[in-house]
Amino acid sequence: xxxxxVVESLHLSVRSxxxxxxxxxxxxxxxxxxSDVIANSKAGNVWITMQVxxxxxxxxxxxxxxxIIIVQGRQPSxxxxxxxxxxxxxxxxxxxxxxxxxxxxxxxxxxxS
Amino acid sequence: xEDRFSHSFTIRGKHFIDAxxxxxxxxxxxxxxxxxxxxxxxxxxxxxxAEMNVVMYAxxxxxxLELTPRDIRIVIDDRxxxxxxxxxxxxxxxxxxxxxxxxxxxxAGLGLPNIKKNSDDFKIGSTVGAGTKLEITVFIN
Numbered sequence: 001x002x003x004x005x006v007v008e009s010l011h012l013s014v015r016s017x018x019x020x021x022x023x024x025x026x027x028x029x030x031x032x033x034x035s036d037v038i039a040n041s042k043a044g045n046v047w048i049t050m051q052v053x054x055x056x057x058x059x060x061x062x063x064x065x066x067x068i069i070i071v072q073g074r075q076p077s078x079x080x081x082x083x084x085x086x087x088x089x090x091x092x093x094x095x096x097x098x099x100x101x102x103x104x105x106x107x108x109x110x111x112x113s
Numbered sequence: 114x115e116d117r118f119s120h121s122f123t124i125r126g127k128h129f130i131d132a133x134x135x136x137x138x139x140x141x142x143x144x145x146x147x148x149x150x151x152x153x154x155x156x157x158x159x160x161x162x163a164e165m166n167v168v169m170y171a172x173x174x175x176x177x178l179e180l181t182p183r184d185i186r187i188v189i190d191d192r193x194x195x196x197x198x199x200x201x202x203x204x205x206x207x208x209x210x211x212x213x214x215x216x217x218x219x220x221a222g223l224g225l226p227n228i229k230k231n232s233d234d235f236k237i238g239s240t241v242g243a244g245t246k247l248e249i250t251v252f253i254n
Contacts, residue, residue, distance in 0.1 A: 034165070035223035038158050039230070043150075051218045055165075058133020062140055062157040079130060087137075 001025050001112050003067050006046060007092055010104050012069060016081050017090030023066045028105045030098055034059055041065060048094075048102050054079040060089045067091065069105075071098045118146060118180040124167045126193065132168040136160040139178055139187070146180060152251055155231040156185055159249050162224040163189045169214055170194060171244065184233070187249045195241040203229065203237075 004021040007014060014021070026044030031037045032051055041047055043064040049056065052074050060068055067090035070076060076084070076091050084091050094101040120142065122135045140157040144150075160176070167174040171193025179186040196202045203225050210220020229235045234250040 032218050033221040033223070034218040035162065035221045035227055038161055039223065039227050043154075049218075053217055054130060055132050055217070058137055058161065061137050062133065062161050063154070 001109060003046065003090060003092075006105065006108065009108050010069075010094060010096075010101065012092040012094050015070075015076055015091045015093055016084035017067065017088060020067065020088060020090040023090070025066045025109065027109060028069075028102060029065075030102045038063060046105065048098050048105070050074055050098065052076045052080060054083050056080065056091075057083040057087050057089050061087050065089075069094050069101060071096065071101050116182055118178075120178045122176040122178070124164055124171075124174045124176060124189075124191075126167055126169075126171045126173050126191075129168060132165060133161060134164075135176055136164050139176075142178070143180070143185065148180070148185070148253070152185070152253060156187065156249075156251050159228045159231040159251070160187055160189075162227045163187075163247050163249070165219060166224055166245075167191050167193070169210065169219060174244075182253065184253055185251045187247075189247045189249075190244065191246070192244045195243055196237075196239040196245055197241050199237055199239060 003023045029041035029045045030048040032049050041063050044066050046067050047065050048069045050071050071094050073095040124135050139160050143153045171191035174191035177188045205226045206222040208220040208222035214220045232249045233252045236248040239245040
């Protein structure tokens, strides 16, 4: 499944990485503790989080994540967006909370395999 | 003659805007040098955690990356407050992070344990009031 399909199905708004939407999504990982995400997420995962600060970009780059979904309609900081553009990381925003976003993503990915 | 690649980097403490830069550079370098993806990933996790510790607690640090056909060695030598009780700092869940850092998702108390888990050999030495030195080795085969 491509990130684009996730964005469309979950009605997410793309804040950076418009040109990264054809990336394959292998699954998801949800968490707000950066050490947990860096240790346990897998390459190609989308990361569901409510963190919006600039350091989320490095985590996504280091773990080759397919993108970051920020939940609860929270907006990435300007610094975050700037860094995400430099590093070509897709950041999308979900208006729904993490539980709902994760549930929908799980159903979508599970249903497609 | 043995093939050896070596490179040094500097991390600035409290400079959150660039936090993760050195680990990202190391990851890119290793990838370019053709190191296997799973090894690059382990090194990336270990160096990221070490880098964040420097950014959160220390003044600055010198990072040395050394690559031989056998292993990757990363030494992070910081000027900072040091760690009084290393055994305690190595325990999962122990953290001295401030509430501001925790709100940003740091300070889970997983940094040093994550480094150890992703290293084949890990050494840590510290002098309170002077700094901390980490030596991380990851075998290539």
